[in-house]
Amino acid sequence: MSGRRSFQIRTHLAGVTPGTYASRNVGDASEPVTRPGYRPWSEVSNRVDTLDGMKSHQSTQTMKPATAAKKLGVYLEATPAEFREGVVSRAELDAFQADPPQWLRELRAKGPHPRPVVAEKLGVSISGLARGGITDALTTEQIEALKQEQPEWLVKERATQAEVRKEAARIKKRDTEG
Template structure:
């Protein structure tokens, strides 16, 4: 006797996040639906025209926008910027405003500091693993 699998469903926001798209830019039919993993996979494998266009031109969600601009999500939030289209991103990259230049420099500094801390921690671990010298 086999039981039917009771497939879990996900909310539109979760599905949009998994597809890497900005939920408010999706059609109302998408925003009013729930999705099974199989339906999500079908959208990935055979995207409708609106999904293809949204992925190409945006608006993009914050994480995608931040990555395309070369800054952090927090940097976008500080600049009070949310979703941007591909054209808006290109415009900002062509003539970066002061906030974008500052946020890019900030991200570089944060990454450099993280590398410094990682190297220092690795050095500390290596030193603690060395055998003690006999005196």
């Protein structure tokens, strides 16, 4: 019986105990205040809601390939077609993490890497990558080349990131002492 409580709340009057049948005393008779068709609390079956109607077996939890790739830390477009076109179950994801197949090991080692991984390897934020003009996935080789070049934007973003980390550590220390 969907909405039963919300209907009771809408029809509740000040000074009337919720769940009771509200009425107005007019002279000798009392007239009901609630709309016709509303059953008094005493008539409502006190059926206990149980989980008996639920399935006893657990359904398989699946996720989109993009979500699985994000959890695995790999660039979706670089994954095999069967990975991109299907769905990934929680058990398959756990298996990938516990014993990664060859393609996953290669992607993690050589790339291309998604932006969060690139940012982590360069020691900058994702928005710092965008400010530096890096919007695409990079391979490990390209990341190493950027580290060797030390472009101005990378030096600046690393300094900014170091300041952010230092401030976060200061706040954490302050909060634990206080």
